[in-house]
Amino acid sequence: MKLLLQYKQGKDFSEDFVMDDNTKRAASAAARVEQDSQSTSQESGEAFVAYMDDSAGSRSPITGRDSKTTSAKALDRWFKERQKNHGAPRLLEVPNEALVTNGGPLQITGNITLVQEDGSVQYANHLSLCRCGHSGTKPTCDGQHIDKEFINPGKISEASEIAASQRPSKITISCIKDGPVTFRGRLRMHNQFGQECVKMRGSLCRCGQSASKPFCDGSHSRTGFKTG
Numbered sequence: 001m002k003l004l005l006q007y008k009q010g011k012d013f014s015e016d017f018v019m020d021d022n023t024k025r026a027a028s029a030a031a032r033v034e035q036d037s038q039s040t041s042q043e044s045g046e047a048f049v050a051y052m053d054d055s056a057g058s059r060s061p062i063t064g065r066d067s068k069t070t071s072a073k074a075l076d077r078w079f080k081e082r083q084k085n086h087g088a089p090r091l092l093e094v095p096n097e098a099l100v101t102n103g104g105p106l107q108i109t110g111n112i113t114l115v116q117e118d119g120s121v122q123y124a125n126h127l128s129l130c131r132c133g134h135s136g137t138k139p140t141c142d143g144q145h146i147d148k149e150f151i152n153p154g155k156i157s158e159a160s161e162i163a164a165s166q167r168p169s170k171i172t173i174s175c176i177k178d179g180p181v182t183f184r185g186r187l188r189m190h191n192q193f194g195q196e197c198v199k200m201r202g203s204l205c206r207c208g209q210s211a212s213k214p215f216c217d218g219s220h221s222r223t224g225f226k227t228g
């Protein structure tokens, strides 16, 4: 550590000891890594997150073909764009879709901008949003729906407001303190029963108490739901 500090401060090492070339190169690399990590943490208050799909990168043992899901491919591409731009990722060629799972989270794929309760912004291509209200990592799911035995088949009772589209677009998901998550942008919700609902905006229940899941019906106020 003393060696690294001296190197960064431009002090003459020869007073204390003589370094060989390898030692100098190692110290230089360590100083660069530290500078890089500092500049990354200062990036405009925006953070970049990705919620990995476990099936990403898999190759079918039977066909030998790439068996990545659409969301995994989108995630790969997002990472490449992120590396190139060092900023907001470019629009990906995938529509925004949300699978309302049976007794589990809402799995959203697309060009997602997530606005947290504190106003911080994150980008993602895949999010698993808690629907049961018990996650310790709200708004994302941490698997608590299993322990809490969250029962909801994921039926969708509302009708579409607009037509579905394969065109890519952006969606902004905002977390409301002690309330739902809202979305703005085309979102196609679907479930295991073949039901679907396409909307441009809406409020999604994350307290687990709504009678019209996956949408919020205001029950979070009645039940005193707390998000943090």
Ligand code: FES
Binding pocket: 179, 180, 181, 204, 205, 206, 207, 208, 209, 210, 211, 215, 216, 217, 218, 219, 220, 221
């Ligand atoms: S967040 Fe569940 S009813 Fe509003």
